[in-house]
Amino acid sequence: MAGTPDVLIIGGGAIALAIALQLRQRQLAVTVLSRDFNEAASLQAAGMLAPGAEALPPGPLLDLCRRSLHRYPDWARKLEALTGREVGYWPSGILAPCYDLPTPPKTATGQGLWLTGDTARHYQPGLSPEVVGAWWYPEDAHIDNRALTHALRVAAQDAGVDLQDGVTVQGLVPRQGRVDHLQTPQGDYQAGHYVVATGAWSHHLLPIPVFPKKGQMVAVQVPPGYGDRQPLQRVLYSHEGLYLVPRRNGRIVIGATSEEVAFTPGLTPAGLAHLCHKASRLYPPLRDFPVQETWWGFRPATPDEAPILGHSPWDNLTLATGHYRNGILLMPITAELVADHILGQSDPLLAAFSWQRFESRNSSPPATTLTPAPLSSPSTSPLAMATVDSVIHPPAAPVSPAAASPKDAPLTIAGRTFQSRLMTGTGKYSDFDTMGQAVAASGCEIVTVAVRRVQANAPGHEGLAEALDWQRIWMLPNTAGCKTAEEAVRVARLGREMAKLLGQEDNNFVKLEVIPDSKYLLPDPIGTLEAAEQLVKEGFAVLPYINADPLLAKRLEEVGCATVMPLGSPIGSGQGIRNSANIRIIIENAQVPVVVDAGIGTPSEAAQAMEMGASALLINTAIAKAANPVAMGRAMGLATTAGRLAFLAGRIPIQGEASASSPLTGRITE
Numbered sequence: 048m049a050g051t052p053d054v055l056i057i058g059g060g061a062i063a064l065a066i067a068l069q070l071r072q073r074q075l076a077v078t079v080l081s082r083d084f085n086e087a088a089s090l091q092a093a094g095m096l097a098p099g100a101e102a103l104p105p106g107p108l109l110d111l112c113r114r115s116l117h118r119y120p121d122w123a124r125k126l127e128a129l130t131g132r133e134v135g136y137w138p139s140g141i142l143a144p145c146y147d148l149p150t151p152p153k154t155a156t157g158q159g160l161w162l163t164g165d166t167a168r169h170y171q172p173g174l175s176p177e178v179v180g181a182w183w184y185p186e187d188a189h190i191d192n193r194a195l196t197h198a199l200r201v202a203a204q205d206a207g208v209d210l211q212d213g214v215t216v217q218g219l220v221p222r223q224g225r226v227d228h229l230q231t232p233q234g235d236y237q238a239g240h241y242v243v244a245t246g247a248w249s250h251h252l253l254p255i256p257v258f259p260k261k262g263q264m265v266a267v268q269v270p271p272g273y274g275d276r277q278p279l280q281r282v283l284y285s286h287e288g289l290y291l292v293p294r295r296n297g298r299i300v301i302g303a304t305s306e307e308v309a310f311t312p313g314l315t316p317a318g319l320a321h322l323c324h325k326a327s328r329l330y331p332p333l334r335d336f337p338v339q340e341t342w343w344g345f346r347p348a349t350p351d352e353a354p355i356l357g358h359s360p361w362d363n364l365t366l367a368t369g370h371y372r373n374g375i376l377l378m379p380i381t382a383e384l385v386a387d388h389i390l391g392q393s394d395p396l397l398a399a400f401s402w403q404r405f406e407s408r409n410s411s412p413p414a415t416t417l418t419p420a421p422l423s424s425p426s427t428s429p430l431a432m433a434t435v436d437s438v439i440h441p442p443a444a445p446v447s448p449a450a451a452s453p454k455d456a457p458l459t460i461a462g463r464t465f466q467s468r469l470m471t472g473t474g475k476y477s478d479f480d481t482m483g484q485a486v487a488a489s490g491c492e493i494v495t496v497a498v499r500r501v502q503a504n505a506p507g508h509e510g511l512a513e514a515l516d517w518q519r520i521w522m523l524p525n526t527a528g529c530k531t532a533e534e535a536v537r538v539a540r541l542g543r544e545m546a547k548l549l550g551q552e553d554n555n556f557v558k559l560e561v562i563p564d565s566k567y568l569l570p571d572p573i574g575t576l577e578a579a580e581q582l583v584k585e586g587f588a589v590l591p592y593i594n595a596d597p598l599l600a601k602r603l604e605e606v607g608c609a610t611v612m613p614l615g616s617p618i619g620s621g622q623g624i625r626n627s628a629n630i631r632i633i634i635e636n637a638q639v640p641v642v643v644d645a646g647i648g649t650p651s652e653a654a655q656a657m658e659m660g661a662s663a664l665l666i667n668t669a670i671a672k673a674a675n676p677v678a679m680g681r682a683m684g685l686a687t688t689a690g691r692l693a694f695l696a697g698r699i700p701i702q703g704e705a706s707a708s709s710p711l712t713g714r715i716t717e
Contacts, residue, residue: 052078052209054389055229055238057216057252060087061192062367062374063244064199064208065382069462071206072586073386073553078209080216080229080236087196088246088374091344093264093292093300094192096376099159099184100141100284107399108353112373114456115380119188121638122379123195125607129205132198135191135294141282142171143182144329159184171281173332189282189292192375216245219252225363240389241364246347247310249368255355255402257369259310259345262303263318265326267336269297278332289325291333299333301326305346314341346371350405356381357388357397365389366402383462390553394457394464455695458663460640461556461588461609463521465492468657469687470523470642472667473497475619476676479514485670485680486515495523495558495665498542517549523590525558530571532578535561539582557582558612558665559591568618572599576606583607592644595629597636604639611637612665615656616646619668623652627659634660650679650686657690658698 054070056063059081067077081087096119098112123136143159144167159182167181168174174181204210218230219241229236243249247259269277279293292300304318319341327334349355349369354377359366367385370377384394457464470493476482486494494515524542529535539557546554559582561574575591576599582589588609593599595613603611613630616622623646624630634641640662647653648669656664666683673679 052076052238054078054240054242055080055236056242056244057229058087058242058244058246058368059084059210059212060244060246060374061089061196061199061378062246062370062381063242064196064203065378066242066244066367066385067208068199068203068206069382069386070389071203071208073390073462073555074586076207076209077203078211078236078238079203080214080231081210081212082215082248084200084212088344088346089196089378090193091262091264091342092192092375093290093302094135094190094195094375095141095282095284095290095292096188096190097141097184097282097284098373098376099187100143100182100282101372102286107396110456111354111380111396111400112376115377116186116188117456118379118383119190123190124605124638126195126198126202128605128607129202130198132194132201133191134195134198136188137190137293137295138188139281139293140183140185141187141189141284142167143184143284143286144174144178145180145182145286146177148179171279171283173278173330174283175329175331177328187282190375191294195375195378216252219361219364221361224361226361239363242367242385242389243359243364244367246368246370246374247345249347249355249366253359253366255366255368256350256405257347257355258307258349260348260371261306261308261311261343261345263306263314263322263343264300264302264341265319265322265338266298266300266340267333268339269299269336279330283329285325285329287325289322289329291326291330298339299336301333310345312343314343347374354381354400355402356384356400357393359402383459386462387464392463455691458640460590465521467492467684467687468663468691469653469684470495470663470665471670471680471683472665473515475668475671481676482671483514485676486520487680488677489670489680489684491684492519493521493523495525495667496542496545497527498524498538498545517551521556522546522549522551522554523556523558525592526560526578527562529561530563530574532561532574532581535559535574535578536581536585539578539587540585543587555586556588556590556609559589570594570614572596575599576602579603579608580606590642595626595633597629597632600633600641601636604637608639610640610642610662612642612644614645615643615652618645620646621648621669622646623648624655624659627655630656630661631659650682653683653686654690654693657687658693660694661690663687 053075054077056067056079063079067079070077096116098109098116103109123134126134162181162183164179167178214231214233216229216231220227220230226241243252249255249257276297277293277295279299283291290302301322347369348371352371355366355369365385365388367381384397457466458468467490469489469491471486471489471491472495473482524545526535526538529538542557559575559578561571561578562568563571570592575593579589579591583606590610590612591603591608592612600611613633616625642663642665643656643661644665647666653664664687670676670679670683
């Protein structure tokens with residue numbers, strides 16, 4: 048890529064490559080400088096995705112890890128589609144066997160479920176007879192970290208990232224509060240923005256507390272003729288620090304030592320003997336499996352074992368380092384947050400991982416620690432875990448509304464986060480002033496605009512560009528009025544340019560509508576799919592408006608759409624949710640946000656859609672044509688929030704008989 052890049056990333060591992068890919072997909076010119084790609088910690092790891100099994104306590108790090116874990120299925124699928132390479136994502140869950148019963152019994156951190164020894168051996172035959180029980184973490188997973196890192200490198204290169212290996216950055220040369228250029232033996236490098244993602248070597252460039260922790264590892268191979276190609280079907284994770292990670296090809300990775308020996312290279316007999324002894328005790332069958340490979344690597348540790356992310360001492364330098372044991376797990380969320388930060392959209396969660404937290408460690412506690420804190424619920428329900436803090440540590444004072452709310456990640460679409468889950472439109476209002484007030488009252492952050500009507504200055508759309516605060520509102524250009532895929536693609540391109548004119552240079556969103564039917568205004572599934580495939584190839588974040596068709600929704604997700612937007616009932620009809628069964632199927636199977644669009648007429652219907660588990664709503668006519676649009680905008684905003692809160696809280700089961708609120712048991716008798 049000729050000329051000075053927009054962003055220059057130092058480091059060649061999974062974190063650096065994922066950030067590069069994210070930025071390149073947002074149309075930035077990116078260069079990656081790596082001293083030696085083969086040194087990357089991501090190539091030396093085991094690939095566990097284990098916020099549960101790692102026993103992370105409640106706090107920012109656990110929140111970050113869970114958000115990243117939830118992104119993995121989509122990341123893995125898209126990487127495989129981009130490169131044609133398998134990355135070995137395996138949602139197998141993680142089993143943490145114990146040789147002693149927990150004290151108090153049946154208590155664990157995270158989303159663990161306690162299993163007896165016999166049950167654990169049913170989950171994973173061959174476990175040691177010494178195992179008295181195990182914690183089961185069904186939401187944890189693992190991935191082939193080497194395949195992942197190589198796929199990221201191919202995807203970045205195919206996307207146009209300039210990858211330069213064999214370049215050692217010797218120093219950052221600052222000037223007037225910014226990094227002016229990088230110094231290397233090959234000459235100086237300059238860019239608009241810089242990212243340090245150099246892992247355990249970050250301290251060589253900046254005085255930040257990142258230091259190496261060496262880990263030695265072994266891999267064995269299930270021998271031919273053993274019976275099962277891979278008898279180990281679960282990751283086994285011992286709280287002694289040992290883990291056994293299976294690959295589908297019969298390989299089993301055993302790790303890892305944890306040694307503070309600086310950058311001392313090489314394997315040691317003591318380290319390897321320790322691993323092999325512990326692994327054989329935990330899973331005796333592998334005593335006879337041949338050793339396939341041994342290696343070592345250096346984890347980038349920090350004093351509180353949490354990463355350093357976000358801003359740095361210089362305005363145009365961003366940090367993405369210190370991920371320690373969770374670099375592979377945190378790859379997706381790090382890439383998204385860092386890309387957002389560079390583009391001026393920092394997530395509030397980044398503040399917990401600032402480099403400045405170490406400056407005041409003597410006067411205030413760290414952002415997070417990794418000391419296991421036992422919880423009293425073994426439930427596997429995400430809902431139960433969302434409220435577990437308040438169950439274990441009930442407040443002594445009256446609970447505030449914020450404290451009573453289950454934890455919830457913000458709505459994230461194509462890497463951009465939004466606090467509001469309500470989207471609105473601009474059509475059908477009596478005047479711009481009413482529209483502006485209604486949009487503000489709703490609290491929405493995304494407003495959809497019909498590109499054709501704005502381009503033509505159609506009635507009700509003249510001067511729309513000045514009517515809303517586009518510094519606060521994210522424009523969602525839509526292809527309303529398009530009857531064919533070709534028309535929709537052309538109008539989408541115009542919409543992207545329209546967003547740029549309003550100052551949203553990086554806005555690649557488009558609400559895709561292909562509607563040839565002028566009577567019922569139902570979307571064309573074939574034309575929508577054709578247009579979506581083309582727009583995704585052109586780098587758009589596509590939000591397709593569709594009938595509530597689960598198969599079409601899945602196909603659109605597979606081609607790379609950022610959301611799916613099933614209609615509740617025909618546009619502007621106010622009929623409410625007429626196809627709830629199909630929408631529920633779409634929600635249950637989607638790995639991207641599901642936005643219920645069209646047909647909602649009342650706040651109760653908005654709440655109903657959110658209670659079903661929809662990620663967001665798009666409502667226009669019900670607000671614009673209400674007797675009081677401003678009041679209805681506020682009502683719809685509140686209903687969206689209430690519906691989401693109700694979904695997270697979880698409704699009671701429906702029962703066929705009455706159940707007294709005040710049972711007779713335990714009453715005081717006369």
